[in-house]
Amino acid sequence: GNSVTQMEGPVTLSEEAFLTINCTYTATGYPSLFWYVQYPGEGLQLLLKATKADDKGSNKGFEATYRKETTSFHLEKGSVQVSDSAVYFCALSDQGNYGGSQGNLIFGKGTKLSVKP
């Protein structure tokens, strides 16, 4: 079945460091790919998405490119801030595997990022 694998955390970085959180997926069909962010004590928020191969999603300085050839959707940011400390979830849409009747998101296990000043 479809699945998402992301790098295990926690990841601890100093402010202004470069961030990469790896995400790879297994899927049939052509899923959309997402990164969600969960700040402490809050629900998940959509950070960015890409709906087809070679699309680049971007938001708040974060970027991720949909790589079909490597089945990857790695999250990157050039210079992290303390306010980026959160848990990041990679996800794919599971549509099309249930006759279009279930808009399920398949999530990775999450990567906790801590940014130190």
Next chain:
Amino acid sequence: IAGITQAPTSQILAAGRRMTLRCTQDMRHNAMYWYRQDLGLGLRLIHYSNTAGTTGKGEVPDGYSVSRANTDDFPLTLASAVPSQTSVYFCASSATISTDTQYFGPGTRLTVL
């Protein structure tokens, strides 16, 4: 605009008790979802609803039931809670079942003793 609200924020419950987690959205979204979040497991889908009046089972439906009497509300009921249902529960919605982007509520932290 509130988006999605969930109640209660947290709850401690004795095993065997019945509990209903409430979820309300004001975005007029057709599709709604319940997930549970467990450490090391990410989020897993419990139940979903394509539109008012219809519901379906997700990955981990056992021990849970849902109803969708109208567009805005999607309550999740634990008929007889067990300790393994200790988790953080998130409600989400999307414009339609085929719309990718889902919007999440703030979550309910449930502890079953």
